[in-house]
Amino acid sequence: MKPAPFAYLRPSTLEEALAALADTQGAKVLAGGQSLVPLLSMRLAAPSTLVDINGLPDLDGIAADAAGVRIGALARHADVLASAEASASQPLIGMALSHVAHPTIRNRGTTVGSIVHADAAAEMPMVLRLLDGTVDVASVRGRRTVPAADLFAGPLESTLAHDEVAVEAFFPALAPGGGVAFSEVARRHGDYALVGVAALVDTEGGEVTRARIGFVSVSDVPTVVDVSDALDDPAGAALAELEPADDIHATAAYRAHLVKVLTPRVLADAIHHARERTGA
Amino acid sequence: MITQPEELHDVRLQVNGSVHEVRVPARRLLSDALRHDCGLTGTHVGCEHGVCGACTVLVDGRPVRSCLMFAVSAVESEITTVEGLTEDDGTLSPVQQAFSDCHGLQCGFCTPGFLTTITAGLRENPEPSEDEAREMIAGNLCRCTGYQNIVKSVLRAAEIEREIERESGEQVQ
Ligand SMILES: Cc1cc2nc3c(=O)[nH]c(=O)nc-3n(C[C@H](O)[C@H](O)[C@H](O)COP(=O)(O)OP(=O)(O)OC[C@H]3O[C@@H](n4cnc5c(N)ncnc54)[C@H](O)[C@@H]3O)c2cc1C
Ligand code: FES
Numbered sequence: 001m002k003p004a005p006f007a008y009l010r011p012s013t014l015e016e017a018l019a020a021l022a023d024t025q026g027a028k029v030l031a032g033g034q035s036l037v038p039l040l041s042m043r044l045a046a047p048s049t050l051v052d053i054n055g056l057p058d059l060d061g062i063a064a065d066a067a068g069v070r071i072g073a074l075a076r077h078a079d080v081l082a083s084a085e086a087s088a089s090q091p092l093i094g095m096a097l098s099h100v101a102h103p104t105i106r107n108r109g110t111t112v113g114s115i116v117h118a119d120a121a122a123e124m125p126m127v128l129r130l131l132d133g134t135v136d137v138a139s140v141r142g143r144r145t146v147p148a149a150d151l152f153a154g155p156l157e158s159t160l161a162h163d164e165v166a167v168e169a170f171f172p173a174l175a176p177g178g179g180v181a182f183s184e185v186a187r188r189h190g191d192y193a194l195v196g197v198a199a200l201v202d203t204e205g206g207e208v209t210r211a212r213i214g215f216v217s218v219s220d221v222p223t224v225v226d227v228s229d230a231l232d233d234p235a236g237a238a239l240a241e242l243e244p245a246d247d248i249h250a251t252a253a254y255r256a257h258l259v260k261v262l263t264p265r266v267l268a269d270a271i272h273h274a275r276e277r278t279g280a
Numbered sequence: 281m282i283t284q285p286e287e288l289h290d291v292r293l294q295v296n297g298s299v300h301e302v303r304v305p306a307r308r309l310l311s312d313a314l315r316h317d318c319g320l321t322g323t324h325v326g327c328e329h330g331v332c333g334a335c336t337v338l339v340d341g342r343p344v345r346s347c348l349m350f351a352v353s354a355v356e357s358e359i360t361t362v363e364g365l366t367e368d369d370g371t372l373s374p375v376q377q378a379f380s381d382c383h384g385l386q387c388g389f390c391t392p393g394f395l396t397t398i399t400a401g402l403r404e405n406p407e408p409s410e411d412e413a414r415e416m417i418a419g420n421l422c423r424c425t426g427y428q429n430i431v432k433s434v435l436r437a438a439e440i441e442r443e444i445e446r447e448s449g450e451q452v453q
């Protein structure tokens with residue numbers, strides 16, 4: 001099927017883009033289009049106007065330092081994945097991005113777009129949530145920084161207002177005693193995960209002081225569970241808080257099974273990663 | 281009911297080194313603009329939601345799904361379709377030759393997407409292992425071949441490219 005008609009604007013400054021979004025009922029941002037265009041073609045969305053942000057300057061940056069990684073709204077998944085600096089500062093970014101779609105989709109899709117698209121089956125919203133990252137958002141009313149914990153409202157629903165543009169996401173660096181790991185089960189590498197699991201641990205002298213697990217495709221929003229007090233049964237602790245759902249791809253029981261298998265494995269990998277980094 | 285005529289945009293597409301001036305509504309997918317407005321029907325359209333890969337073209341050298349881009353967004357880009365892979369004198373490119381050598385296609389519906397994807401893939405990794413060849417094509421669907429001969433074609437294309445390089449090296453000497 002083809003998209004329904006819409007008006008099209010391709011502003012060349014952020015100010016113009018923000019004004020257009022504020023002035024136009026039913027306008028939507030077009031970034032990489034890798035989620036939005038299928039929705040338009042299937043007529044699951046019918047915005048009055050698309051504000052194409054691909055012509056805006058200075059939004060494709062990927063900057064990493066000791067504090068963390070800043071990813072601009074037009075940085076494509078492929079460029080973020082290829083950034084050695086980004087993965088050196090926060091290795092979980094690269095670990096997860098290699099599971100986001102196929103390379104052809106990653107050439108066009110943006111990491112920030114994937115975060116604000118807020119798909120619970122997408123890797124990067126969960127990663128931002130697990131790392132306690134933030135998104136910088138601009139509108140005609142000014143700028144604000146939204147913590148990942150306040151970003152996801154429901155399935156495919158972020159808390160951004162319709163006239164706000166996410167300009168940058170910030171992923172905190174991995175702390176010196178920290179370790180991370182990621183694993184997922186999908187029908188093919190690059191397909192959406194049936195279940196994806198990431199772990200973030202802090203250690204001191206090789207002993208775990210804090211452990212959190214993030215889940216993709218289990219609940220209808222990106223979900224993080226603290227398992228610091230349940231290191232011997234992290235999957236049990238996680239399943240007590242998660243309600244795996246049925247869909248056409250997998251039953252709830254199968255998802256629960258994958259959580260049981262993947263959670264201890266990924267936690268062990270993250271602890272191993274931390275010990276390797278610290279030499280403990 | 282009176283419906284407004286849809287607004288049309290004048291778009292200058294650069295495809296395979298030529299300029300195509302087309303007048304299209306904003307909702308014209310790049311895949312449809314290539315096929316219907318530029319007459320380049322080598323780009324095939326299967327699913328129209330990014331899954332099958334038949335519509336893959338190179339945008340500034342990188343493989344991209346043309347069904348997930350609007351023609352109006354492609355103004356600043358250099359596009360290469362399967363037609364642009366062949367030499368001007370009709371000589372097949374190494375990847376096209378390899379598909380012919382290895383029986384890498386049956387009905388040919390999926391083939392344009394594989395050819396563009398592999399062309400770019402070999403630029404990034406000129407000597408793929410069999411596993412890497414498989415990974416290179418993992419985002420494209422083919423309902424006929426069972427993929428084995430497509431994997432062989434990737435490896436054969438890499439070999440042809442090496443042969444060409446060797447020959448041109450010898451000529452220089
Ligand atoms: C075949 C296929 C497989 C895929 N597999 C995966 C996968 O396994 N994992 C995964 O995570 N993703 C997957 N994706 C989706 C892909 O990662 C998309 O790139 C991503 O979800 C959206 O980014 P985008 O730049 O393409 O955004 P768009 O499609 O342009 O936009 C998506 C939504 O976000 C809004 N938006 C985008 N950018 C901004 C911004 N800066 N400010 C405000 N609003 C904005 C848009 O208005 C729209 O509502 C897949 C896509 C396809 C087609
Ligand atoms: S037609 Fe574009 S991916 Fe299938």
Ligand code: FES
Pocket residue numbers: 384385386387388389390391421422423424425
């Ligand atoms: S050759 Fe027929 S679909 Fe691939």
